Amino acid sequence: MRRKDVLDLDDFAPDEIREVLETTVAMKEVLARPIKRVPPLRGKTIVNCFYEASTRTRVSFELAAKNLSADVVNISSTGSSVEKGETLVDTTRTLQALGADMVVMRHGASGAPYVVARELSACVINGGDGWHAHPTQALLDLFTVQSRLGRLEGRRIAIVGDVLHSRVARSAAWGFATMGASVVLCAPPTLLPAGFDRAVLTGLRAKGLPTVVAGTPSVELTHHLDAALHDADVVMALRVQRERMDSGLLPSLREYARAYGLTRDRVAKARFGAVVMHPGPMNEGVEIAPDVAYGGQSAVEEQVANGVAVRMAVMYLLAGGRGGAAV
Amino acid sequence: MSVTPRVPLATAPGRFGGTILVRGGRLIDPARGIDAIADVVIRDGRVVEGTPDQLDGARVLDARGLIVAPGFVDLHAHLREPGYEYRETVATGTAAAVAGGFTTVCAMPNTEPATDSPAVVEYVLQAARRDGSARVYVIGAITRGRKGKALADMIELANAGVVAFSDDGDCVTDPSLMRHALAYSVATGRPVVQHAEEKALTTGAQMHEGMVSARLGLPGWPRQAEETIVARDCELTALTGAHLHVAHVSAAGTLDFIRRARAKGTRVTAEVTPHHLTLTDDLVGGHWWSATASLPPYDTRTKVNPPLREPDDRDAMVAGLRDGAIDCIATDHAPHGTTDKHVEYAAAASGISNLETALGSVLSIVHAGALSLVEVIAALTCRPAGIFGLEAGTLAPGAPGDVVIFDPDREWCVDPAQFASKGRNTPLAGHVLRGQVVATIVGGEVLHDRS
Incomplete structure (x- = not known):
């Protein structure tokens, strides 16, 4: 991978995404072994810098790093200098001085990892920034769909929910569209980011990629x-959050569930056997009905499992590993 | 239509009592309709007629091949003193002004404490007399502490010398309070300058709401937040017979409301900044596919309020300046310290350090053929001076000897480290601008000389 940082998928070429997905296959094989630990990042220090509450993503990155034999340090917004008014740039310089080789950053402000990446010679992986991007989540979604359906090109991906505030939706749109799938983002009008479609189409055009899939x-x-x-x-x-009602974007979660919740009847309107996904954590009975979340078409648990393998692949490639190589 | 009364001339810093001759330049003085090769003579701080025979002891500036114009007038600058001296002081702000060709600047009242009392007005004017390079006028707050709750002592402020009222940085959103502010301002004869931003529509906003904000996941500042306030204020101005001046117009639709109000005889004037005339929100996205972006994504130097908008808005600003819907160019010079900008986008302060790049920026419009040099100079001189009733903006005999001499074609690279301003915050850092100030004269004294 010829890049220092993974901040979003908007600047990824299809070949680069393919390299990550191929490497993920190798990492899945590692995870299937009785001893899930390989040495490529031995002696490297990876700092998980989480300025926003997160359990699953942080643990996923931590396991990925440990499986690659890296030393992992976790910094969360509680109990650290963050509360003493230290700025992001200060913290970054400290990490640099302490010799971090790679920083995984989750931050509530869109673009925060870009500030850090500019300051730091270490690799930066965006673990989710504000409403903007969550590239490793999108990569694990791509991997999950590819595993289930065999190919990504020509596929139709429907993403339903609070698109406006969703970094998952934005990165997924870039990832799937870059790989030749078409993405439809669906939400009540108040939760749609007007202009996002034009932004991605402009970006695809600039990358020399098609902007139309099957018409x-x-x-x-x-x-x-x-x-x-x-x-x-x-x-x-x-995920649709309760707080959206306070700002007048939604009348009630009950109405949302009735109008936009994924029920068995609704999923039946998609292609036969369509894959059902959710980035978690789920509000069962709101954006997704429990029988859909845990039904035969659901890939929710695979997504979580694939997350570790994808993050191993990204860390391995950023550290200079070759795509698809034996580990 | 009411006419804003003349304001007493602000003190020039120089004590130069002699004669100065600016020889052989292309004199552009839009107030008098002059565009010709002509000399300008200043004696005892004021312009005098013709070229005197007796030039013994006169200082001579050779302006051949250069443009000579009245010193620029900025109706909107943040000098930050008192309270934010780490960002700017009257001394550094006015030094930046003369470096950029501005001989008159109006200081906005969002200081600490806010300029809502005669004491603070006097503090700023004293600092200007003591440390200033350009002439400084003070704008007083509309509301006490700029909190938008109760009117400041506007008559006392006017008596202390403020030239206008504004809560700039914040909008007077309460319609009843704005109505009263406009009505009361009539007693002072001074305009009310509104920072038009319906705050309920800009909660958490970081940049223009559009394609780029949708991509970057930054909360958007929609045009309608400006347009709705201007529409409302135009009606309240008609109701009260006041003079409304709309600060930093950024949205195309705002101009329709201004035109409509003017057509009905309402006294509404408006200004536009160099950045809203030249830059767009593309710059915030700073990406490899953008034709114009030269900065990395989320560069906080692009953060400004109101935000950089879309090409259609930018083009409408230029057209508005051409057809008169917008009266003048004002810099909204907003210097910040590194700590204000070297943070994540949402935490960054809004504003661009503008005084030293304003001329080079707006000349790009002239070089592109969208505005004439005379139009741009009018928008920087007699037109703003007329709005606040300032004795400035012309080189007619008897006028203050405030002159700018510039080379419209000289190219230079913007290096904020060389700024006279403490504010190094400009998205133009590293850009090559075409057009540079060669010398600035205030009250007959050469205060800036790059020749």
Whole structure:
């Protein structure tokens, strides 16, 4: 991988994504061994810098780093200098001085990892920044869909939920569209980021990639759930937060569940056997019905399992490993 | 239509009592409709007629091949003193002004304490007399402490010398309070300068709401937050017979409301900044596919309030300046310290250090053929001076001897480390601008000389 940082998928070429997905296969093989530990990052220090509460993503990165034999340090926003008013740049310089080789950063402010990446000679992996991006989540989604469906090109991906505030949706749109799938983002009008579709199409054009898949644009926004589900190979639900009601964006979670929740009947409108996904944590009964979340079409648990392998692949490649090599 | 009364001339810092001759330049003085090769003579601080025979002891500046114009007038600058001296002082801010060709600057009242009392006005004016390079006028707060709750002592402020009222940095959103502020301002004869931003529409906003904000996941500042306030204020101005001056217009739609109000005889004037005339939100995205971006994504030097908008808005600003919907160019010079900007985008302060790049920026519009040199100079001189009733903006005999001499074609690279301003915060760092100030004269004294 010829880059220092992984901040978003917007600047990834299809070959680069393919390299990550191929390497993930090798990492899955490592994870299937009785002793899940390989040496490529021995002696390297990886700092998990989490400025926002997270259990699953932090643990996933931590396991990934440990499986590659790296030393892992966790910094969270509680109990550290963050509370003493230390700025992000201060913290970054400290990490640099302490000799971090790689920094995984989760931050509530969109773009925060870009500030850090500019200051730091170490590699930076964006573990989720504000509403902006969550590239390793998108990579694990790509891997999960590829594992289930065999190929990504030409697939139709419906993403339903609070798109406006979702870094998962944004990165997934870049990732799937870059790999030749088409993405439809669906939400009530108040939760759609107007202009995001044009932004991605502009980016795809600049990358020299197609912007139309089987007659539809590579990225679309809609508030019509039925239209979004029609012909979808993948249906991904996004978490809808209660606090959105206070700002007047949603009348009630009950209404949301009725109008946009993924029920068995709704999923039946997608392609037969469509893959059901959710980045977690789920509000069961709101954006996704329990029988859909745990039904035969659900890939939710695979997503979590694949997360560790994908993060191992990203860390390994950033550290200079070759794609698909034996580990 | 009411006419803003003349303000007493602010003190020039120099004590130069002799004669100065600016020889052979292309004199552009839009107030008098002059665009010709002509000399300018200043004696005892004021412009005098013709070229005197007796030039013994006169200082002569050779302006051949250069443009000679009235010193620029900035209706909107943040000098930060008192309270934020680490960002700027009256001394450094006015030094930046003369470096950028501005001989008159109006200081915004969002200081600490806010300029809501005669004592603070006097503090700023004293600092200007003591340390200033350009002439300084003070804008007083509309509301006490700029809190938007109760009116400041506007008549006392006017008596202390403020030239206008503004809560700039914050909008007077309460419609009833704004109505009263406009009505009361009539007693002072001074305009009310509104920072038009419906705060309920800009909660958490970081940049223009559009394609780029959608991609970057930054909360957007929609055009409508400006347009709705301007629409409302135009009606309240008609109701009260006041003079409303709209600060830093950024959204295309705002101009429609201004035109409509003017057509009905309402006294509404407006200004636009160099950055809203030249830059767009693309710059915030700073990405490999953007044709214009030269900065990394999320560079906080692009953060400004109101935000950089889209090409259509930028083009509308230029057209508005051409057709008169916008009266003048004001810098909204907003210097910040490194600690204000060297943070994540959402935590960064808004503002651009503008005084020293304003001329080079707006000349790019002239070089592109969208505005004439005369139009740009009018927008920097007689037009702003007329809005606040300042004795400035022309080189007619008897006028203050405030002159800028510039080379419209000289190219230079913006290096903020060389700024006279303490504020190094500009997205133009490293850019090559075409057009540079050669010399600035205030009250007959050469205070900036790059010749």
